[in-house]
Amino acid sequence: MEHVIDLRSDTVTKPSPEMRRAMAEAVVGDDVFGEDPTVNRLQERVAALLGKEAALFVPSGSMANLVAISAHTERGDEVIIEKNGHTFNYESGSVCAAAGIQLHPQQGERGVLDAAQIEAAIRPPDHHFPPTRLIVLENTHNRGGGTVYPIEKIGEIRELALSRGIQMHLDGARLWNACVASGRRPSEYARYFDSLMMCFSKGLGAPIGSVVVGSKDYIEVAHRYRKLYGGGMRQVGVIAAAAQYALDHNVDRLAEDHDHAKMLAQALAGCPGVALNPDLVETNIIIFDVSSSGRSGPDIVQDFREQGVLMLATGPASIRAVTHLDVSKENIEKAIEVVQQSFRK
Numbered sequence: 001m002e003h004v005i006d007l008r009s010d011t012v013t014k015p016s017p018e019m020r021r022a023m024a025e026a027v028v029g030d031d032v033f034g035e036d037p038t039v040n041r042l043q044e045r046v047a048a049l050l051g052k053e054a055a056l057f058v059p060s061g062s063m064a065n066l067v068a069i070s071a072h073t074e075r076g077d078e079v080i081i082e083k084n085g086h087t088f089n090y091e092s093g094s095v096c097a098a099a100g101i102q103l104h105p106q107q108g109e110r111g112v113l114d115a116a117q118i119e120a121a122i123r124p125p126d127h128h129f130p131p132t133r134l135i136v137l138e139n140t141h142n143r144g145g146g147t148v149y150p151i152e153k154i155g156e157i158r159e160l161a162l163s164r165g166i167q168m169h170l171d172g173a174r175l176w177n178a179c180v181a182s183g184r185r186p187s188e189y190a191r192y193f194d195s196l197m198m199c200f201s202k203g204l205g206a207p208i209g210s211v212v213v214g215s216k217d218y219i220e221v222a223h224r225y226r227k228l229y230g231g232g233m234r235q236v237g238v239i240a241a242a243a244q245y246a247l248d249h250n251v252d253r254l255a256e257d258h259d260h261a262k263m264l265a266q267a268l269a270g271c272p273g274v275a276l277n278p279d280l281v282e283t284n285i286i287i288f289d290v291s292s293s294g295r296s297g298p299d300i301v302q303d304f305r306e307q308g309v310l311m312l313a314t315g316p317a318s319i320r321a322v323t324h325l326d327v328s329k330e331n332i333e334k335a336i337e338v339v340q341q342s343f344r345k
């Protein structure tokens, strides 16, 4: 088969020759001793970009959320999260198994909760209940369809959290997509959160790596949890160099991915059997419903696959497509031909 157009996720990107060169030339040291200059520079850079005191480089987004949530909580605490949140659905129950906390998921609208919903989920101070310690939001929201969390809503949730002594963590795996789509700086979002994590291995195109960001004291606690979970790495500047390269070269271009997602969404919305409002596609993720197509999501995905276009069935009647830096405009035009042909069958 000719070139496959892989729209399953923005995690499938491969490091470019220039990124690999930056990795090969990285100055490294033992990061468990705090001696890797490339990692130290990256941590300082991200902390400054987010307006926080300190940052910690970790291997994955899942570990970033686990480390971050562990550092806020004690066993038996409760954490409010949106029902489709990544940590609740796709991190193998790690925060429950490893941090011993209980998640209290609330149904949002495309991944977005408002302050009133969160207020209703906060436990009263009574020994029957687990204490509500933390609120986790996700921006952009993956399963919500790449939703940019409205900043006014975040502000209202922050006010509530402060009044109730509850901490806030942001799963910002795709924070840069939110920033490019909204025109806001990452620090504008970060000011509402006690901690954030963000990933280099999604739309930014690095092969590995995430960071947890927060106050100096908080990051010291997080550092201990990174070690406890086996996430201390040695000459990891080779990876941090890819993240540096990604910050230098791959942020502004996310706008292209958003344009491509819009193109594809508009074409999908015109296909018989597809339910999708392209106006709600704000970033690089498209989730569409195929209930009225007469075929299942997995069958349709298989049909696309046979024509060289990969997407992900996210449910019996739901399909996800994600644009990223290894997908060109020509690829999107080809993918549009394939989907239009498939739904005409």
Ligand SMILES: Cc1ncc(COP(=O)(O)O)c(C=O)c1O
Pocket: 011, 059, 060, 061, 062, 063, 065, 086, 087, 138, 140, 141, 142, 171, 173, 174, 199, 201, 210
């Ligand atoms: C919103 C969100 N958070 C966290 C993660 C976890 O990242 P990783 O796959 O690096 O563990 C992902 C992965 O896709 C994600 O989409």
